[in-house]
Structure formats: structure tokens, C-alpha cells
Amino acid sequence: MILQQPYIKEWPEKGVSILVPPQENGVEVNWAERGLPRSLPDSPIFRLIRLVINFEIEEAGKPCAVLMDFKPPFELRVRYEQDDLEQARQVDGTLKLAFWDGQHWVLFTREKHGFELQPDPPPGTGGIGFARISHWGDPPVGWGD
Numbered sequence: 001m002i003l004q005q006p007y008i009k010e011w012p013e014k015g016v017s018i019l020v021p022p023q024e025n026g027v028e029v030n031w032a033e034r035g036l037p038r039s040l041p042d043s044p045i046f047r048l049i050r051l052v053i054n055f056e057i058e059e060a061g062k063p064c065a066v067l068m069d070f071k072p073p074f075e076l077r078v079r080y081e082q083d084d085l086e087q088a089r090q091v092d093g094t095l096k097l098a099f100w101d102g103q104h105w106v107l108f109t110r111e112k113h114g115f116e117l118q119p120d121p122p123p124g125t126g127g128i129g130f131a132r133i134s135h136w137g138d139p140p141v142g143w144g145d
Contacts, residue, residue, distance in 0.1 A: 015079025028060035046105035056138040073134040088145035097129045099139040
């Protein structure tokens, strides 16, 4: 039996990485970064501070065959900076990570995505936001409050 290794993609300049574990359906994956929109509107639940990335996960060997469902979920890691924290504190003190679904901002939550912030030592200097995602398209991701 050959054990499949997870697929890992890092964008160090953006502070983003994804880890796609071997999928139950055996599909192999690849990724494509897409351009960020010039601007997106704020919503009552989310005020954009900084757009981070827009990416798709595709079936390897089949360009443009975007994968939408992941079993098991993949992990998204997004670095936040001290400036992101300070801007969030100016409003309500809560730094949030969200994605744009084409019409609305959708928050990553602990309940749905296992979302959590892991601060760097010492606290208040930045850190990493983690989300576990089972359904994905190619939405832009951003930090906000």
C-alpha cells in the first residue's frame, strides 16, 4: 500500500499556506492563484481591512477543473500582522477572516470551519488564522473586523 502525502502550497509573500490531505476519492490536486478584485464592499458583519489572496484548487492534470468539495477538509493558514490587529481594535477589537462569495462576506467561524487565531509570542505582534474547509470555489479572502 502506497501512502499518499498531503499537498502543500505556500505563498510566503502573502503569508498564506494550504494543506490538502489525501482525498477519499483519490483525486490529485493542483492550485491556481487568481487576481484580487480592485475593491469589495463592506457589509454589516465585516469591514475589510486587507485583501490577502484568491486561489482555486483544481484537479491535477485538468486545468480549470475546479474542485469544490474536500473530504477530508483542507487547512487554510493566513498570517495576520500587528497592523491588522490595531485596525480591528479601532472598531470593536475582533479580528475576523472572511471570504467573498460573489455577493456577501462570509465569516470563517469556529463552528463551521474550526476557525481559530494563534498569536505569535509575544501576544499582540501578529499570528496565524487557521480554517478547515470542506467546500471551496475561488473566493477572495481578507482580514477585517
